[in-house]
Amino acid sequence: MKTVYTSSANVAERRLAPPSLAISTVIFALRSDGPSGRKALWLPLVRRIREPYKGLWALPGGPLVHDESLQDAAARNLRDTTGLAPEYLEQLYAFGGLHRSPTQRVVSIVYWALVQPTEAALADESENVRWFHADRLDELAFDHNAIVDYALWRLRNKMAYSSIAYHLLGEFFTLAQVREVYEAVLDCRLDPANFRRQLKATPEIEATGEYLQGGKHRPPRLYRFTGAPGLGPDNRSTP
Amino acid sequence: MKTVYTSSANVAERRLAPPSLAISTVIFALRSDGPSGRKALWLPLVRRIREPYKGLWALPGGPLVHDESLQDAAARNLRDTTGLAPEYLEQLYAFGGLHRSPTQRVVSIVYWALVQPTEAALADESENVRWFHADRLDELAFDHNAIVDYALWRLRNKMAYSSIAYHLLGEFFTLAQVREVYEAVLDCRLDPANFRRQLKATPEIEATGEYLQGGKHRPPRLYRFTGAPGLGPDNRSTP
DNA sequence: GCAAAAGTGTTGAGCTTACACCCATGA
DNA sequence: TCATGGGTGTAAGCTCAACACTTTTGC
Numbered sequence: 105m106k107t108v109y110t111s112s113a114n115v116a117e118r119r120l121a122p123p124s125l126a127i128s129t130v131i132f133a134l135r136s137d138g139p140s141g142r143k144a145l146w147l148p149l150v151r152r153i154r155e156p157y158k159g160l161w162a163l164p165g166g167p168l169v170h171d172e173s174l175q176d177a178a179a180r181n182l183r184d185t186t187g188l189a190p191e192y193l194e195q196l197y198a199f200g201g202l203h204r205s206p207t208q209r210v211v212s213i214v215y216w217a218l219v220q221p222t223e224a225a226l227a228d229e230s231e232n233v234r235w236f237h238a239d240r241l242d243e244l245a246f247d248h249n250a251i252v253d254y255a256l257w258r259l260r261n262k263m264a265y266s267s268i269a270y271h272l273l274g275e276f277f278t279l280a281q282v283r284e285v286y287e288a289v290l291d292c293r294l295d296p297a298n299f300r301r302q303l304k305a306t307p308e309i310e311a312t313g314e315y316l317q318g319g320k321h322r323p324p325r326l327y328r329f330t331g332a333p334g335l336g337p338d339n340r341s342t343p
Numbered sequence: 344m345k346t347v348y349t350s351s352a353n354v355a356e357r358r359l360a361p362p363s364l365a366i367s368t369v370i371f372a373l374r375s376d377g378p379s380g381r382k383a384l385w386l387p388l389v390r391r392i393r394e395p396y397k398g399l400w401a402l403p404g405g406p407l408v409h410d411e412s413l414q415d416a417a418a419r420n421l422r423d424t425t426g427l428a429p430e431y432l433e434q435l436y437a438f439g440g441l442h443r444s445p446t447q448r449v450v451s452i453v454y455w456a457l458v459q460p461t462e463a464a465l466a467d468e469s470e471n472v473r474w475f476h477a478d479r480l481d482e483l484a485f486d487h488n489a490i491v492d493y494a495l496w497r498l499r500n501k502m503a504y505s506s507i508a509y510h511l512l513g514e515f516f517t518l519a520q521v522r523e524v525y526e527a528v529l530d531c532r533l534d535p536a537n538f539r540r541q542l543k544a545t546p547e548i549e550a551t552g553e554y555l556q557g558g559k560h561r562p563p564r565l566y567r568f569t570g571a572p573g574l575g576p577d578n579r580s581t582p
Numbered sequence: 583g584c585a586a587a588a589g590t591g592t593t594g595a596g597c598t599t600a601c602a603c604c605c606a607t608g609a
Numbered sequence: 610t611c612a613t614g615g616g617t618g619t620a621a622g623c624t625c626a627a628c629a630c631t632t633t634t635g636c
Binding site: 117121122124125168169171173174195197198199200201202209213251252253254289337338 | 450
């Protein structure tokens with residue numbers, strides 16, 4: 105009953121084979137970028153241990169085999185390969201170019217995820233799983249460079265009009281930390297005074313009575329995000 | 344070599360079967376909405392001629408079998424089923440819920456398209472292909488009601504920040520016609536004076552020397568759109 | 583006390599909105 | 610001449626960027 109199309113299949117067989125379906129995920133987290141203390145976007149990649157592209161780094165993912173929805177498959181795969189449970193998970197795009205893989209036709213439904221720094225710190229890292237600076241990637245397997253570029257574009261775009269920055273932070277945060285996220289992702293300087301006014305005007309950001317102690321200067325107030333996660337047809341809530 | 348999973352396959356077999364891949368498209372065109380002359384969104388649907396959902400209306404689509412990219416498959420399928428060549432075609436979403444089809448697991452990669460009114464007028468219409476008012480649909484096959492809702496949401500959303508309205512018009516148009524498109528899609532009234540100023544401020548809209556004759560009043564100037572079609576990873580040009 | 587970040591106030595530029603008004607055409 | 614949509618002008622109001630200023634902490 106099982107039909108396997110190996111890489112030795114000839115061209116005619118390859119034309120007959122239905123495209124195989126895979127799920128991959130681009131996972132972003134914020135990390136301190138060296139000694140400067142400046143935050144930057146990082147993402148985990150897994151090393152290919154078989155052909156094609158053996159030895160190259162690739163997005164975590166795998167075939168869609170189990171009896172689960174696309175979103176569930178992405179979440180499970182993430183957990184299996186990196187140990188991460190994302191704070192935010194959304195479909196990015198379905199990539200279906202003819203020559204994405206040299207051996208067979210693969211259609212990849214790609215998700216993108218944001219994880220909190222505490223999550224990211226706990227993440228498995230091993231010989232075959234490593235975090236990389238999202239803006240400085242070498243050549244990846246398949247078309248994964250283009251996929252990461254598109255995910256970065258989407259993240260930066262969405263950052264401008266949506267409340268997703270908070271999914272890169274913990275439950276409590278200072279307004280300056282939110283600004284750090286925006287500055288790191290959008291790679292720009294923002295006026296602290298005006299930025300905090302904007303945030304205080306959004307009702308989803310709620311002031312707590314707590315203050316962040318232990319800093320060098322005046323302790324900033326801690327806030328909490330109380331908004332809905334995201335949109336999309338699968339988990340629709342607010343535009 | 345060909346493996347067929349029929350609807351008589353038992354549950355265990357269904358779990359083993361790889362999900363099949365289909366392409367569907369939501370096609371929008373603007374039509375006069377009855378004698379009022381007010382424009383509204385319409386879309387073509389095809390009647391199911393076999394089970395499941397035999398007799399119900401559904402989005403045009405079909406399995407991804409040929410050796411072609413997702414976008415090409417959507418365009419070809421559109422041409423085959425409705426005779427339309429869309430002015431604008433973009434991926435909408437990949438729908439992969441477990442119970443979208445009662446007989447087998449299907450993952451549908453859905454595109455959405457905009458066609459000009461001249462195109463739409465030429466479109467085949469028959470016993471099994473008919474145009475419907477996009478806001479007043481009966482029960483469709485599969486989860487196609489939800490898909491159309493999402494496509495409508497995307498269209499309305501994108502209308503607000505992107506220059507896609509022109510793909511619902513012909514090559515030459517008056518500024519009032521553009522306003523009609525916005526008013527029909529967003530279902531709101533817009534100040535003619537301010538609206539035309541906004542349009543004149545966008546450099547992609549180019550005034551021609553021509554005027555639209557034959558109206559009841561002062562002949563309005565005709566304009567032309569000179570912008571790029573769209574974004575997305577497959578046909579990336581401008582954000 | 584001093585440095586530095588937290589947090590507040592103020593002002594001017596630019597954009598949107600509402601609406602008054604002129605223009606050109608068919609009937 | 611009049612009704613109507615095409616097209617222009619303008620002033621009030623709002624938002625936002627720039628930046629001066631006060632507050633509170635660690636050292």
